[in-house]
Amino acid sequence: MQNGQILFRSTNLRAPAVSFEQALLKGIAPDGGLYMPEEIPRLTQDEIREFSDAKYHEIAYAVGRKFLAGEIPDEDLQRIVIDAYNYNVPLEHVYDRKYVMRLDRGPTASFKDFAARMMGRLMQFFLNRNNGKLLILTATSGDTGSAIANAFYGLDNVKVVVLFPEKEVTARQRKQMTTLGKNVTIIALDGKFDDCQALVKQAFADSELENLNLSSANSINIGRLVPQTMYYFYSFAELRSGDPSEKVVFSVPSGNFGDLCGGLIALNMGLPVSKFVVATNENDEYPKFVKSGFYEKLVPSLNCISSAMNVGHPSNIPRLVQLYGGNMDEHGAISSAPDLDRIRKDMYAISITDAETEAMISSAYKKYGLLLEPHGSVGWAGLQHYLRDEGDDIDQLYISLETAHPAKFPEKIREILSFDPELPPSLQGLEEKEESYEHLPTDYKAFKDFLRDNY
Numbered sequence: 208m209q210n211g212q213i214l215f216r217s218t219n220l221r222a223p224a225v226s227f228e229q230a231l232l233k234g235i236a237p238d239g240g241l242y243m244p245e246e247i248p249r250l251t252q253d254e255i256r257e258f259s260d261a262k263y264h265e266i267a268y269a270v271g272r273k274f275l276a277g278e279i280p281d282e283d284l285q286r287i288v289i290d291a292y293n294y295n296v297p298l299e300h301v302y303d304r305k306y307v308m309r310l311d312r313g314p315t316a317s318f319k320d321f322a323a324r325m326m327g328r329l330m331q332f333f334l335n336r337n338n339g340k341l342l343i344l345t346a347t348s349g350d351t352g353s354a355i356a357n358a359f360y361g362l363d364n365v366k367v368v369v370l371f372p373e374k375e376v377t378a379r380q381r382k383q384m385t386t387l388g389k390n391v392t393i394i395a396l397d398g399k400f401d402d403c404q405a406l407v408k409q410a411f412a413d414s415e416l417e418n419l420n421l422s423s424a425n426s427i428n429i430g431r432l433v434p435q436t437m438y439y440f441y442s443f444a445e446l447r448s449g450d451p452s453e454k455v456v457f458s459v460p461s462g463n464f465g466d467l468c469g470g471l472i473a474l475n476m477g478l479p480v481s482k483f484v485v486a487t488n489e490n491d492e493y494p495k496f497v498k499s500g501f502y503e504k505l506v507p508s509l510n511c512i513s514s515a516m517n518v519g520h521p522s523n524i525p526r527l528v529q530l531y532g533g534n535m536d537e538h539g540a541i542s543s544a545p546d547l548d549r550i551r552k553d554m555y556a557i558s559i560t561d562a563e564t565e566a567m568i569s570s571a572y573k574k575y576g577l578l579l580e581p582h583g584s585v586g587w588a589g590l591q592h593y594l595r596d597e598g599d600d601i602d603q604l605y606i607s608l609e610t611a612h613p614a615k616f617p618e619k620i621r622e623i624l625s626f627d628p629e630l631p632p633s634l635q636g637l638e639e640k641e642e643s644y645e646h647l648p649t650d651y652k653a654f655k656d657f658l659r660d661n662y
């Protein structure tokens with residue numbers, strides 16, 4: 208181990224600490240837990256101030272380097288972030304000092320591109336160095352799958368299998384995955400997202416599949432968590448007033464809580480955040496937990512229009528619990544309670560109904576010309592609740608995250624606003640491409656046989 212190298216430890220505490228490379232390539236720790244940095248690296252306020260004149264990839268480099276020091280040469284990391292972040296991150300002014308950060312300009316028009324592109328390039332770097340091979344298994348509720356498939360598409364040392372719930376993704380989301388081919392295989396499951404996730408988890412735990420070199424690229428992979436800290440630093444750097452004591456409020460539409468955990472890690476690294484608004488759809492297990500202190504997962508999860516957030520037990524919650532001094536296993540059992548007072552100080556959690564999500568798409572557009580899709584609308588609606596409950600301060604900086612491009616949800620936008628959102632270049636030409644995908648029942652044996660027969 209080199210000086211300054213950070214080790215990564217499982218949230219279940221029953222597995223040895225590993226390097227970033229090992230955590231990245233493994234995905235899940237052998238004890239079923241999630242990898243977390245043993246110690247969260249800090250940025251000084253001077254370092255954070257210097258970000259104000261920096262480009263996105265420069266901030267990504269400075270933040271990423273804190274986690275990767277000693278594991279990857281600086282020039283390689285620099286090359287990776289320049290290559291991964293070759294698109295814009297618009298910060299749209301809405302009113303007063305309220306902004307929407309559009310994380311939807313990547314190749315699959317979802318914020319998951321930020322994490323997937325960086326993770327794919329990091330994996331490629333380490334695999335090339337060791338002549339390794341991997342089979343990436345991923346469950347998706349819509350956007351992860353296409354972001355992952357695109358991030359790994361065409362690489363020769365990685366194959367990808369994506370499971371999606373057939374009835375829970377839009378035609379456009381499906382086509383973003385099923386029109387790729389090559390090293391990417393897509394499977395439609397006749398179940399829910401949680402079923403897809405359960406099959407993937409079971410495959411990882413199955414010793415008979417060990418020779419397949421399975422790895423996860425879901426939001427639990429540490430290689431996705433680290434990149435999700437970067438845009439919090441970037442948006443604050445771009446929009447800060449210059450007052451050295453300034454703090455920002457972020458509103459984060461949340462499902463599996465990877466995005467939020469990225470923000471919480473940024474906070475622990477030194478980013479001055481006064482509050483995270485944690486906005487969920489009707490899957491309200493987390494807002495309920497913050498209120499009552501009792502965690503109960505929602506089984507089955509509810510089907511809401513912000514479909515990428517239909518999660519009844521967010522897989523990143525054990526990380527959040529650990530950041531607040533507690534311990535939770537992957538099933539949601541708490542063996543040591545987190546500091547709820549500190550959670551409530553840092554987070555305002557709110558569940559937004561579908562009816563309100565739709566109403567907000569309409570009113571944000573009519574009032575401010577702000578075009579939101581269902582996930583971003585949940586975030587923006589969450590912020591409005593926060594402003595009503597805690598007061599609206601016109602001098603305060605508020606940033607709400609838009610996590611997908613409205614053109615990914617044309618049916619909803621047309622129904623509410625009576626027009627078709629313009630397609631970003633990355634989504635053009637999709638209709639004409641040919642689809643190819645498999646169908647499987649929600650049955651572990653069938654899935655396992657498929658993997659054994661094909662890999």
Ligand SMILES: *Cc1c(COP(=O)(O)O)cnc(C)c1O
Nearest residue numbers: 350462463464465466515610611
């Ligand atoms: C995945 C996703 C989310 C939720 O992000 P988490 O990190 O799972 O909380 C929100 N919006 C969109 C569009 C997504 O694809």
